[in-house]
Amino acid sequence: MRKISYREALREALREEMRRNPAVFLLGEDIGRYWGGAFKVTDGLAEEFGDDRVRDTPISENAIIGVAVGAAITGMRPVAEIMFGDLTALAMDQIANQAAKLRYMFGGQAKVPLVIRTPFGGGVNIAAHHSQSLEAWFMHVPGLYVAVPSTPYDAKGLLKAAIRGNNPVIFCEHKLLYHVEGEVPEEDYIIPFGVADIKREGEDVTVVATLCMVHKALKAAEILEAEGVSVEVVDPRTLTPLDKKAIINSVKKTGRLVAVSEDCKTAGVTAEIAAIVAEEAIDYLDAPIKRVAEPDTPIPFSPPLEQYVIPNEKAIVKAIKEII
Amino acid sequence: MTLTANLTKNKLVEMYKMMVKIRLFEEKVFELYAQNLVPGTIHLYTGQEAVAVGVCSALRKDDYITSTHRGHGHCIAKGAEIKRVMAEILGKKTGYCKGKGGSMHIADFNIGMLGATAVVGAGIPIAAGAALSIKLRKTGQVVACFFGDGASNQGTFHEGINMAAIWQLPVIFVCENNLYAMGTRQSIAMKIENIADRATAYGIPGVVVDGNDVLAVYEAALSAVERARRDEGPTLIECKTYRHRGHSRVDPAKYRPKEEVEAWLAKDPIKQLRERLLQSTILTEVEIQRIEEEVSTEIEEAVKYSMESPYPAPQEALEDVYA
Ligand SMILES: Cc1ncc(C[n+]2csc(CCOP(=O)(O)OP(=O)(O)O)c2C)c(N)n1
Numbered sequence A: 001m002r003k004i005s006y007r008e009a010l011r012e013a014l015r016e017e018m019r020r021n022p023a024v025f026l027l028g029e030d031i032g033r034y035w036g037g038a039f040k041v042t043d044g045l046a047e048e049f050g051d052d053r054v055r056d057t058p059i060s061e062n063a064i065i066g067v068a069v070g071a072a073i074t075g076m077r078p079v080a081e082i083m084f085g086d087l088t089a090l091a092m093d094q095i096a097n098q099a100a101k102l103r104y105m106f107g108g109q110a111k112v113p114l115v116i117r118t119p120f121g122g123g124v125n126i127a128a129h130h131s132q133s134l135e136a137w138f139m140h141v142p143g144l145y146v147a148v149p150s151t152p153y154d155a156k157g158l159l160k161a162a163i164r165g166n167n168p169v170i171f172c173e174h175k176l177l178y179h180v181e182g183e184v185p186e187e188d189y190i191i192p193f194g195v196a197d198i199k200r201e202g203e204d205v206t207v208v209a210t211l212c213m214v215h216k217a218l219k220a221a222e223i224l225e226a227e228g229v230s231v232e233v234v235d236p237r238t239l240t241p242l243d244k245k246a247i248i249n250s251v252k253k254t255g256r257l258v259a260v261s262e263d264c265k266t267a268g269v270t271a272e273i274a275a276i277v278a279e280e281a282i283d284y285l286d287a288p289i290k291r292v293a294e295p296d297t298p299i300p301f302s303p304p305l306e307q308y309v310i311p312n313e314k315a316i317v318k319a320i321k322e323i324i
Numbered sequence B: 001m002t003l004t005a006n007l008t009k010n011k012l013v014e015m016y017k018m019m020v021k022i023r024l025f026e027e028k029v030f031e032l033y034a035q036n037l038v039p040g041t042i043h044l045y046t047g048q049e050a051v052a053v054g055v056c057s058a059l060r061k062d063d064y065i066t067s068t069h070r071g072h073g074h075c076i077a078k079g080a081e082i083k084r085v086m087a088e089i090l091g092k093k094t095g096y097c098k099g100k101g102g103s104m105h106i107a108d109f110n111i112g113m114l115g116a117t118a119v120v121g122a123g124i125p126i127a128a129g130a131a132l133s134i135k136l137r138k139t140g141q142v143v144a145c146f147f148g149d150g151a152s153n154q155g156t157f158h159e160g161i162n163m164a165a166i167w168q169l170p171v172i173f174v175c176e177n178n179l180y181a182m183g184t185r186q187s188i189a190m191k192i193e194n195i196a197d198r199a200t201a202y203g204i205p206g207v208v209v210d211g212n213d214v215l216a217v218y219e220a221a222l223s224a225v226e227r228a229r230r231d232e233g234p235t236l237i238e239c240k241t242y243r244h245r246g247h248s249r250v251d252p253a254k255y256r257p258k259e260e261v262e263a264w265l266a267k268d269p270i271k272q273l274r275e276r277l278l279q280s281t282i283l284t285e286v287e288i289q290r291i292e293e294e295v296s297t298e299i300e301e302a303v304k305y306s307m308e309s310p311y312p313a314p315q316e317a318l319e320d321v322y323a
């Protein structure tokens, strides 16, 4: 199968969905013909679809999402880009109070087919305003879906599903994944939300990880294979809806859970996964649950500081060894 | 107040009737609240009827509006069924939102009423987005976005109107300046007297109108709507008006000087229109009486309907989160 990058996979999904449905349009800061997106995901799309459908906006995050909400409830399928995940904070009212709640408040009258693409995560030394991972904020808002693709294949299939769906989706990308290549078929496919992918099968321990952490978990699994430990890596692919069944089934098989995520530990993604397993599968556990996540600090700038806070494969190996 | 040549007698009577309907509806809501039949809070539109009616009379059926916490009047003026508005206010299953929204979140997508948001100012970018959607879909509709003087100090006002201006979107921004945001007088919250002046900053027309003169509101709205439909972009219309009652259910509005309240009560928009209609013999006292009776009957029916309607089943709380 051909290999393309995560960035190209996202762009293909956008291009194909825009060709497929004239209601799909893009808006965001510097996504158009002059820049092509801060991470170049939308590069070339304005040339094909025009400035109306690949719409550069002023630096007004709350209005970008507000305008997208207004367009979504009146028949369009906007895909908004927020240049950096941290900046979703500026649009939080429109995301959490409007996009997420309108349908419910109006008794099911509104449909909000809105996708918000944004890159989270650290590792590129751009400090605390451009590096945080905030998936858990959005998991805490009923009415939103949260997608977390870790591979080009997942990125394309999930983005297409997000655009075709009828609910607001926070589509979490990761800055370190854009250049990563992987196999992506030429033909049309979608990945339904709420279906986890077993990225590697194993017998001794379940590692649940998302985004960049999937790749680090896979590295940890390789390291441990040499030492005779068989690691299963479960990638939920969407955090809302969450494929609890896949996680619980894996834990039933292995009897051990390590939850890994790049966000802060307190009230984060790993807390939810650990709680679900504790609540629904504790009888199958042969050891305490382990969590590998960031300490509760903003993301620091200096490379040694940043590398210290972002979980790596060593931390995952260590956590696994503690319960094997 | 002068009667404009371009309004038919029928339309004038319709507008009058609509204002009376909103007034009596709100008085009824207040009465039910006093009997402890309304859960939560209410923000009555009494005194501001000329704005909703003037603006909505300038709209087509398929045009959109967005509304606020003080939204009953907007819904009714756009053509909502009052029995379903009342049922929603009482938290009943037959309400517009099946009891999930209440007084502050009434929506009726069938009549282009895109709903009320209670986050002050949040409707402004949403209205701009509906207008962008109209422009992309080329349907020739227009959006009217209602918000208060308080809302005009939100960032959404700046962000949303700027975007609507640069993209020349078919939306009219209707600022209902009732001089107060809760207890905060306009002069405490801004240095300017006319909020419409802010339009200059976005390169769009800003118009000040007497918000208690329904015909003045109608004319300003109509010319802004026509401009929007000609694809010439948004207008900011500031309607100077006053709420007759307190901000919300528990507010005795002690922060407002007595003389100010009296002066504004003397400028009651319904009284003004009634006098004009009588003077110009468009309506007689008897006809006015009949309009009030008709409206009262309709409201009594709405009350009966909503009182007799069941509450939603508790587990319906779990529905409608996702499409
Ligand atoms: C963002 C936000 N801040 C505060 C409130 C609480 N609040 C509700 S109404 C209101 C005053 C709004 O004033 P204005 O926009 O002038 O509308 P009016 O009530 O006068 O119709 C406030 C502060 C809110 N609902 N939303």
Ligand SMILES: [Mg+2]
Pocket (backbone or CB within 6 Å): B148, B149, B150, B176, B177, B178, B179, B180, B181, B182
């Ligand atoms: Mg006010």
